[in-house]
Amino acid sequence: MKILLPDHKRWVHDSLMDVRWGDMDSLGHVNNTVYFRYMESARVEWLRSTRDTPHGAGxxxxxxxxxxxxxxxxxxxxxxxxxxxxxxxxRTAFETWYQIEKQDAPGEVYASGGATVLWVDFARQKAVDLPAWMRGMVEG
Structure with a gap:
């Protein structure tokens, strides 16, 4: 079974990571919460590559x-x-989408997901317009 992503999505990044022993639960497979960490790690890696280092200021x-x-x-x-x-x-947000595959089984999707990302002024705790450079990264 493959969950299809929207046709209008744009690929931006591949992230390689190893499953750690501690990622598993008592049933011997990756715990459901860890998939969100995998997606988060890919998102942060991509953001860092775009020049934005996620932090709590600005x-x-x-x-x-x-x-x-x-x-x-x-x-x-x-x-x-x-x-x-x-x-x-x-104006203030964009969508992210993820497909998780094993490196030794390309094209075989083990999980898929997504996240809505809102651009925020941290001091004001308020949504603000996406910066032009980020809008360009999303729109291509």
């Missing part, structure tokens, strides 16, 4: 909604490829 991204569809179990050991896509740049 303005930056905040996740306001996220989801994950679990399609296949992942067990230790495994090397993952987290494919990240973006879409739907709005």
């Amino acid at each position: 303005q930056g991204p905040v996740v306001v909604n996220c989801f994950c569809n679990y399609l296949r179990q992942i067990e230790y050991p495994a090397r993952l490829v987290v494919k990240m896509y973006v879409s739907d740049a709005a």
